[in-house]
Amino acid sequence: MLTLTVITGKASSLNYGENIGNVSILKKVTLGDGGQVTYVSDKALKYEIRRKGKEEKGWKLLDEKIKELISSAKTTKKDKSSLDVDQFGKSLIEKYEEFDLFGGLFTNLKGDDGKKIELSYGDSVKRTSPVKISYAFSISKFQGDMDFMNNIDAYNRYIKHVEQKGEQAIVQSEQHFSYYYYTIAIDLDRIGVWEKENGVEDVIPNEEKAKRVKDLLDIIRTLSRQIRGRCENLSPIFVIGGAYKVKNPFFMGSISAKELGDNKLSLDVQKILDCKNIIPQDERENTLCGLISGVFVNEQEIREKLKAKSIEEVFEELKRKVDQIYGMS
Numbered sequence: 551m552l553t554l555t556v557i558t559g560k561a562s563s564l565n566y567g568e569n570i571g572n573v574s575i576l577k578k579v580t581l582g583d584g585g586q587v588t589y590v591s592d593k594a595l596k597y598e599i600r601r602k603g604k605e606e607k608g609w610k611l612l613d614e615k616i617k618e619l620i621s622s623a624k625t626t627k628k629d630k631s632s633l634d635v636d637q638f639g640k641s642l643i644e645k646y647e648e649f650d651l652f653g654g655l656f657t658n659l660k661g662d663d664g665k666k667i668e669l670s671y672g673d674s675v676k677r678t679s680p681v682k683i684s685y686a687f688s689i690s691k692f693q694g695d696m697d698f699m700n701n702i703d704a705y706n707r708y709i710k711h712v713e714q715k716g717e718q719a720i721v722q723s724e725q726h727f728s729y730y731y732y733t734i735a736i737d738l739d740r741i742g743v744w745e746k747e748n749g750v751e752d753v754i755p756n757e758e759k760a761k762r763v764k765d766l767l768d769i770i771r772t773l774s775r776q777i778r779g780r781c782e783n784l785s786p787i788f789v790i791g792g793a794y795k796v797k798n799p800f801f802m803g804s805i806s807a808k809e810l811g812d813n814k815l816s817l818d819v820q821k822i823l824d825c826k827n828i829i830p831q832d833e834r835e836n837t838l839c840g841l842i843s844g845v846f847v848n849e850q851e852i853r854e855k856l857k858a859k860s861i862e863e864v865f866e867e868l869k870r871k872v873d874q875i876y877g878m879s
Contacts, residue, residue, distance in 0.1 A: 552763070552868065553735040554770065554791035555801035558686065560813060561782035562727045564775050565590040574723035578692055588726045590686040590775070595732065598776070598784075599683075599769050600648055607765040609647040612654065616642070620659065620667065632668040633659065635675050636751075640744045642677075643753045647762055650742060650754075653679035671747055680740035681766065684802060686732035686784075690809045695725040729815060730784070733802040734770060736763060738793070738875055756876040764869045771865045786861055787845050788852075790822060792836040793871050794829065801825050814847045819855050836871075840864035 565577045565588070578588045603609035623638040624631055642649040656675040659667040669675070698720060701709075705718040741763060742754040773784040790801050804825040806818035826837055839856040840863060843849065852858050859867075873879040 551735055551737055551739075551795075551797040551799075552791070552793045552872070553733065553799045553801070554789055554868075555733045555799070555804060556731060556770070556786045557689070557788040557805060557807065557815075558730045558732075558773070558784040559787050560727060560729050561775065561784060562780070563723070563725050564588070564686070564730070564777060564782060564784075565594050566723070566777075572719065572721045573696075574721070576692070576724040576726055579687075581691075585691040587688045587690075588692050588728065589688065590730065590732070592683045592685055594775070595683050595686060595773075596652060598773060599766070600652070601776070602769045602773070603647060603765065606769070607647075609765075610645060611648045612642075612646055616646075617662075619645070620661075624667075625670070632670050633675075635670045635672060636744065636746050638675055639677065639746075640751065640753045642675075643742060643744055647765075649677060651679070651681045651762060651766065653677040677745075680737040682735045682737075682799070684733045684799075686730040688726060688728035688730055689805075689807050689815070690726075690728040692724075692726050697723050697725045699723070729787070729807070729809065731805040731807075733799050735797075735799040735802075736766065737797060738763065738872070757878060760872050760876040760878050763872045767865055767868055767872070771861070786840070787842040788817070788840070789861060789864055790837065790839045790856065792838050793868070793875060794833050794836055796830055796833065798828075800829050810847060813845075815845055816847050817852060819848065819851055822856060838864045838867055 563576060566574045567577045568575060576588045577591065578586045580586050600609070600611055604611055619638060619641045620633060623634045623641060625634050642654070654677055657673065661667050700718045700720050702718055705715070709715065742752060742759040744751050744753050771785060775782040775784055794800070801822065804822045806821050808816045810816055826834060829837065839852070839858040840861040841849070841852060841858045842861060846852055870879065
């Protein structure tokens with residue numbers, strides 16, 4: 551398993567929930583001390599990863615064309631047409647990076663005639679995601695800041711004429727500007743593999759498996775969030791993790807940091823070291839740490855105790871490790 555825990559660059563108001571009247575509410579959770587932190591859901595993070603995968607890496611995302619795969623995977627047995635689950639699943643992994651990396655579930659499949667399609671076995675076609683992503687939680691607490699806004703320029707130029715509004719409505723939205731942290735875990739054994747009813751089968755060559763994982767690492771390295779006309783930078787300013795035989799996101803929950811003056815962070819290094827000690831001793835040296843200079847007040851301690859390198863060095867070393875695991879070097 552390849553796992554990374556990331557602290558992102560500072561970003562603003564990343565994930566809204568339901569609106570209450572004309573007020574947009576940020577997604578947040580309450581801590582034990584009564585304070586609140588905002589968060590970005592795993593679904594929102596995966597959405598941005600898939601978006602960048604399509605735009606920058608040429609990933610194919612699931613769309614209406616999967617109906618063609620359903621048709622090609624149909625078989626006729628004993629005068630009854632059914633969908634070959636294994637053939638369909640393998641085709642999805644081969645053709646769609648999204649399904650391979652993030653899985654999917656298909657139930658109640660219907661043909662062009664509207665009738666339910668029988669499956670060769672089971673009641674669904676499903677793939678558990680080999681790539682797991684946690685929520686991204688803010689480091690600083692939410693303080694209740696609000697933004698009161700309208701778009702008077704657009705209103706005067708065309709909205710009032712098109713919608714025949716007598717006055718422009720004022721809207722409000724909660725605002726929070728903070729660093730965030732999250733964890734990603736990639737089960738390398740399950741990339742490009744279809745788990746059948748009675749075993750597993752490789753679907754794509756190891757070269758393609760390595761490419762998909764390395765593309766994912768590139769995306770994490772330059773991750774961004776597009777929301778409400780803004781583009782927020784979520785690329786790492788700190789990262790720790792590595793590739794391990796034991797499948798565990800060891801550094802999830804290891805981040806304890808405080809935001810100080812001048813947008814600087816203070817990171818609890820001892821807590822991270824304690825988490826590192828959970829890793830089997832023969833694999834601890836596989837751990838890599840990287841950071842951006844000038845962000846942490848205790849940068850020297852981080853570099854010395856965690857053997858921190860640059861962010862670029864960590865990701866390039868991880869990509870070489872991926873090639874090694876898949877036998878490409």
